[in-house]
Amino acid sequence: MPDVELQGVRKVYAGGVVAIEGLDLKIEDGELLALLGPSGCGKSTLLRLCAGLETLTAGDIRIGGRVVNGLEPGERDIAMVFQNYALYPHMTVRQNLAYGLKNRRTPGPEIDRRIAEAARILQIEELLDRQPRQLSGGQRQRVAMGRAIVREPQVFLYDEPLSNLDAKLRAHARLELKKLQQTLGTTSLYVTHDQVEAMTMADRLVVMNAGVAQQVGRPMEVYARPETAFVAGFIGSPAMNFTAGTLGADRRSVALAGTTVALGTMVQGEAGSAVTLGIRPEHLLPTRADGQDAIGVLEVALVEPLGADLLVHGRLFDETETSTVRLPGSADARRGDVIPLAVNPADLHVFDAASGRRLHTIDEDRKAAA
Amino acid sequence: MIERTPILDVLTHVLLVLCIALVLLPVYLAFVAATLPVGAVNSAPMPWLPGDQLFANLATAWQREDLGRQLFNSMVMASGIAFGKISISILSAFAITYFNFPFRKTAFALIFVSLMLPVEVRIVPTYEVTANALTPFIWLIETVTGGMVDIRLRWNLLNTYEGLILPLIASATATFLFRQFFMTIPDELAEAAKIDSATPLRFFFDILLPLSRTNIAALAVIMFIFGWNQYLWPLLVTTEENMNTIVIGLNRMMPSMDAIPEWNVVMAGALIALTPPVLVILFLQRWFLKGLVDSEK
Structure with missing residues (x-):
């Protein structure tokens, strides 16, 4: 062939x-x-x-x-x-x-x-x-x-x-x-x-x-590892959540409206530049209210029970965009609830806001070089 | 839209019956006239019920003019026109729809414009060309050579079947109908054929032609009747009696000023003349309706 x-x-x-x-x-x-x-x-x-x-x-x-x-x-x-x-x-x-x-x-x-x-x-x-x-x-x-x-x-x-x-x-x-x-x-x-x-x-x-x-x-x-924000948004259902932010001075964190999310590792890109932070709905995990690892609190606005999964839509980081979280079907969430959420830093995706290209972590780059 | 109201049902049926009566009444009168003796047909008012002279009148009509020969001529002409019109227009529609060649749109526009030029409008030049089919070539050569060359060539089509048929076989209507039909065939069918290594002509014969058969049948009926009903052109182009068509023969039967007005014989001739088109419709009716109403996919 x-x-x-x-x-x-x-x-x-x-x-x-x-x-x-x-x-x-x-x-x-x-x-x-x-x-x-x-x-x-x-x-x-x-x-x-x-x-x-x-x-x-x-x-x-x-x-x-x-x-x-x-x-x-x-x-x-x-x-x-x-x-x-x-x-x-x-x-x-x-x-x-x-x-x-x-x-x-x-x-x-x-x-x-x-x-x-x-x-x-x-x-x-x-x-x-x-x-x-x-x-x-x-x-x-x-x-x-x-x-x-x-x-x-x-x-x-x-x-x-x-x-x-x-x-x-x-x-x-x-x-x-x-x-x-x-x-x-x-x-x-x-x-x-x-x-x-x-x-x-x-x-x-x-x-x-x-x-x-x-x-x-x-x-x-x-x-x-989607290479661009477009790919990240296109692959995966429900689609990835995107939030606008700024890359921290140490390039190990992203500053969002009102909060800062640690990336766990250093990424490429320019400190202080505008970036887009992407998190898949299935990677947002409910945590305890006083949890140290909570990155934000979701205000539930809409619930979609799909049987195996429960999709929860609401505001997470800022006032304008809604985020989606995928919970197990057995989870209990109602309109008006607040759910503290955590995320594994390895599941965070950072894209340059202007070009939409992925900002690779230093680890990824080493792997790519090897 | 389907409505179910008794009043509307009755109304539409009454309307239908009225229209059918309106269409059939003259035919019925012709039939009655054809069955009456010459005295009865000329009495006023003419009887409404048929007489017993049908076969006698038919026989008289058949012998008076050479109706057998004329029926045959009409048959050849009408079939030739129907066949020619369909062959030419389906091929031109194929070219216009499936090929991208320079001036394709112009070609289509010209075909479309020719809708406005029926035989009656172009009858003089058409006659001239038919009288000598080489006229355009002679004109061309003489123009190109500036009159230096004097050509005497003659190809006379008067009193021939070609002369009856050829000037009438281009049809903008049929081309347009085929084009519209081809445009409803999904492009993927042509593409699938391309991938199946079919040449354009293979695609035409193996796929387009079988798919067009209901349209062809419908057009064949219309075009046959169009050809059958031709009067002016056969009148001009045939001068010998054995080339006359039945429509002309019918006209010649018309009683002249000082003869006995034998309308019963004329009507018997009319019945003979209208039999072939009626048969064509009866046989092709199923296809005819299919071609007009639904597009089989």
């Missing part, structure tokens, strides 16, 4: 809209790389560039070492799964699967063999003679997968393949897809706006915003 390499990829649409701003990326052999980002961040454009459905403004795309810039989509040895599946409505499932193979003049017995194989893997054998309109959403999704599998391509391209399914089916299809990916081991590029999908499916993920790759890394790495 080959890798996919993007070098200096840039896409400017007619009319001057910059969709992708110079991007370098390498999808390793057999890896599933997820492109994650809000709508309009350029993730779909990137996928379509790889597919050959859009033309590059600058840069190179290599699949298995071969530059594919000028090649037609059909010549790139890729398969794509569309968000709306794009099954040919007037053809049976079998014809849908066979169409690409016929166009590539695959011999008949080989087509039959591949269709039988794909149908077995996806358990759509009984559906082969039906038309797409006679299928349910989940079945259509599997047929769309089948159309990609029978091609036996070098690369799979997924364009939000699960977002047309309802929530329950999506969770199921996600597992199926992950299993399938582990069986086939095909190099894949997976576009999604759903962070759960990206976190669970991907070997590595790319968080994109406004045409720029904000961070590339393993899912847990991106969660634990």
Whole structure:
């Protein structure tokens, strides 16, 4: 299985809209790389560039070492799964699967063999003679997968393949897809706006915003050490709490409105500069009222019981922004309660207020250097 | 909007029946006239109930003008026009919708403008070209060479089926309808076909054409009837009797000043003339409605 390499990829649409701003990326052999980002961040454009459905403004795309810039989509040895599946409505499932193979003049017995194989893997054998309109959403999704599998391509391209399914089916299809990916081991590029999908499916993920790759890394790495405030706010649900503050003179603490939070270790950045302090809702822990470790007191304004968890919203550090805390479902909190909260200093994230970049701790830097 | 009020139900049904009666009454009168002997048809008022002369009148009409030959001519012309219009307009709609070429919008605008130029408006130049299909080329060569070259070439389309069909087979309406239909087909379908290594023509024949079949059927009905009803153009372009279409034949049956006004025979001829379009509609009705009402996805 080959890798996919993007070098200096840039896409400017007619009319001057910059969709992708110079991007370098390498999808390793057999890896599933997820492109994650809000709508309009350029993730779909990137996928379509790889597919050959859009033309590059600058840069190179290599699949298995071969530059594919000028090649037609059909010549790139890729398969794509569309968000709306794009099954040919007037053809049976079998014809849908066979169409690409016929166009590539695959011999008949080989087509039959591949269709039988794909149908077995996806358990759509009984559906082969039906038309797409006679299928349910989940079945259509599997047929769309089948159309990609029978091609036996070098690369799979997924364009939000699960977002047309309802929530329950999506969770199921996600597992199926992950299993399938582990069986086939095909190099894949997976576009999604759903962070759960990206976190669970991907070997590595790319968080994109406004045409720029904000961070590339393993899912847990991106969660634990987001490189920018954007990534920090995008990954994790409920989203990270942000508070404006000033970096202390010793660079070991952040001064917030009315309180100071110790960082436990020294961070980079300029003493006295404006920073953003980020704390994930799951890292704020209730403590005793007279606790030495309390960093603040949350005034409960709104409670959301989710069953396993209890989300509590309220004011923590300042008057303007509300913070969210994730408590166990068994916890008892009501509107008007005050909850003293503590946090493990290792779970604090500090970002430069102007650039949004993470201020690394000295430890992190040493690790990175080593 | 679905309303369930008895009064409205009655009202809409009364309206429907009235409209149907309004449309069918002339047809009924033509039928009655075709069954009467010549005396009865010219009495005033004409009887409202059919007589017993239908087959005799039909036979007379059939023999008086060469209706068999004319039916055949009309059939060839109407089918040719329907087929030609659909082939040309579906291909131009395909080009306009799926390809990005210079002056694409101009091309579409020109097609659209041609809606305003029916046969009647351009009949003189069209006749001239039909009389000698090489006229434009001769004009071009003579203009380019500044009149140095004198060409005498002739390709006469008068009194031919090509002459009847070709000038009428461009259709802005059909092009526009196909374009609108193609625009409702999701782009992903074309993209999926591209990834499936389909060439544009493969995509057209394997995917676009099967998806368009209800629209094609609907247009075929409309265009066939359009072709069948042509009067002015066949009148100009056919001078030999064996090339006449049935509409012209019908006109020639009209009683002249000093002959016996045999309206019963004329109406029998009219019945013959309207049978093929009615059959076409009856057979294609299901498709026709589908194509107009829903877009099968």
